[in-house]
Each structure stands twice: as C-alpha cells, then as structure tokens.
Ligand code: ATP
C-alpha cells in the first residue's frame with residue numbers, strides 16, 4: 213500500500229550537510245514509491261526574527277534546493293506552507309487541545325528560548341510544534357522522514373491526533389517518524405558533541421550545500437579529530453572521526469567496515485583529503501543545479517503554483533471534516 217509522506221524544512225539560512233543527510237536525501241528515495249508532500253515551512257521560520265526580503269529570497273532558494281537534490285515535481289507535491297492557509301487554521305484548532313506542560317517539555321523550545329533569553333522567546337516559538345502537527349495531520353500523513361531532533365515533535369503530533377480522535381471521533385491518521393539508521397544526527401565539524409545547526413554562528417562548524425569546493429576542502433581539513441589515531445567507527449570513543457565517516461558513507465555508499473578497510477594504516481590527513489573530494493564530487497552537481505533553477509524563476513514559480521493548488525485541495529477537504537467534527541461554523 214502507498215504511504216502518504218510529509219516533510220518540511222524551514223527557509224532559515226542555507227541548508228547544511230546535516231539537513232541533507234538527515235532529512236532531504238531520504239526524500240528522493242521515498243518519492244519513488246509513495247505519495248509525498250514536501251513543504252517549505254516559512255511560517256515556522258518566522259518563530260524567530262526574520263528579515264522579510266531575505267525570507268522571500270530564501271523561500272525560492274529552498275525550492276531550488278528541493279529540486280536540485282532530486283525532488284521530482286511530477287511525483288511529489290512541492291509547496292510553500294503560507295500559501296495553504298489551512299495549516300495555520302488547523303494549527304489554531306489543535307492549539308485548543310494541546311497542553312502547556314506538553315509544549316514546555318519540548319527540548320527545541322528550551323534550547324532556542326535559552327539562546328534568545330526566556331523572556332524574549334515568542335509565543336509562536338512556544339506553539340511551533342502544534343503548527344508542525346497541523347502540517348502533518350492535514351494530509352493523512354503516515355510517514356514523516358526527519359532527523360532525530362524532530363522525534364519529540366512527531367511524538368506530540370501522535371498524541372494530539374489520538375486526543376482529537378477520542379474527543380471528536382475518528383478524524384486523523386496517527387503518523388510514524390522515519391529516521392535514518394546512520395546519519396540522523398550529523399555533528400559540528402569543530403564540536404562533535406553538538407548537532408550541526410543552520411543557526412550556528414561559527415562558520416567552520418557547518419558544511420553548507422552552497423559551499424564552494426575550496427571552502428569544503430578547508431572546512432574538512434580543519435575538522436577536529438580524536439586523540440587516538442586510526443580510522444575506525446566508534447561513536448563513543450571516537451565521536452569526531454565517526455561523524456566524518458558517517459558523512460563519507462552517505463557520499464559514497466560504502467559501509468563502515470569498507471571505509472575502515474580502505475583507510476587501514478592511513479592517517480587522518482589522508483582520510484580527510486579523500487573525504488573532501490568525495491563531498492565535492494557529490495555536492496558540486498547539486499550546487500550547479502541550484503544555480504540553474506534559480507536562474508529560471510518562471511519555471512520555479514510554475515512548479516510552486518501547481519504544488520500549492522494540489523495541497524490546497526487536499527487540505528480544504530480535510531478541514532471541512534475537522535470544522536464539522538468540532539462544531540464550528542454553520
Ligand atoms: P536551526 O539551526 O535553524 O534549528 P536546523 O539545522 O536544525 O536549523 P531544521 O530546518 O530545523 O534545521 O531541520 C530540517 C531537517 O533537517 C529536519 O528534518 C531535521 O531533523 C534535520 N536536521 C537538522 N539538523 C540535522 C543534523 N545535524 N543531522 C541530521 N539531520 C538534521
């Protein structure tokens with residue numbers, strides 16, 4: 213049976229190799245067999261301050277990235293969240309059944325509000341996971357492919373779906389997360405104990421999809437390694453090199469044993485040199501395609517228009533049912 217898949221990325225800053233490996237790379241495989249929605253979640257992006265002109269330009273760049281990594285608009289529905297207002301409508305309705313305590317426990321909220329100071333954290337940042345639940349539940353999604361930092365949000369989505377169904381009768385499908393076995397959490401190049409993140413201030417921690425070849429070489433060659441020598445995979449005792457090996461695995465398809473074998477008796481320098489070249493080989497065609505799509509905004513707009521229309525139709529059908537179940541309107 214075909215699954216319905218929904219996933220999204222916020223158009224905040226550039227995408228990095230963690231987003232690519234943890235989330236987007238899976239999408240291109242899934243779309244071959246399933247019914248997929250890939251969304252640019254711009255309303256999630258505004259839960260932290262955004263420059264409006266920059267946000268608009270990042271939305272289009274994100275659409276170009278989705279296409280460049282291989283999302284096929286003939287197979288998948290690619291659209292912008294704010295162009296389907298049913299997302300915020302359902303977000304509000306779910307807000308009335310979500311509990312303060314549930315949202316207070318979300319680690320992403322705790323991290324992000326800590327960074328900006330708890331007092332300045334917006335209510336939107338607090339309610340963010342409820343909007344995410346709405347994104348997912350609107351389309352009867354069965355599978356949500358994401359990196360492991362999103363697991364807690366998907367668990368909340370499942371709780372809200374069940375609670376709604378119990379209170380108002382069967383309405384929502386309870387979705388499952390889909391997490392990669394290797395690569396669900398790519399770590400910072402300079403601090404392998406922390407998750408690679410778009411909002412990191414330190415450039416050398418993060419490998420962006422748009423980084424040019426020489427920048428890739430520089431960042432990889434300067435990536436920290438572990439105190440013990442040798443290329444072997446052990447997340448506990450060798451977190452730095454294991455993180456680089458995970459990236460190597462995703463660039464080449466070689467498994468950990470094969471990578472260890474290839475680099476027996478070689479040092480970190482040799483391994484990193486080769487890793488940089490593998491990343492360049494994998495990423496430079498994607499970079500070229502991003503530029504290609506951005507050079508033709510008419511084509512990009514056509515794809516986004518078609519995606520919006522399909523998403524709108526599905527979302528409105530679901531909302532008619534939801535409004536009726538809750539007794540809203542006439
Ligand atoms: P921010 O720093 O702005 O929170 P982010 O880097 O965490 O951004 P998101 O837009 O929140 O990126 O995430 C997009 C997708 O990428 C999500 O599915 C998320 O789980 C995944 N993801 C984010 N960071 C990583 C990472 N370091 N490793 C693997 N997957 C990741």
Ligand code: LTN
Nearest residue numbers: 218219220221222253256344347
């Ligand atoms: N919170 C997610 C982005 C996101 C999402 C979604 C992912 C918003 N809505 C629905 C999957 C399904 C993040 O990556 N920060």
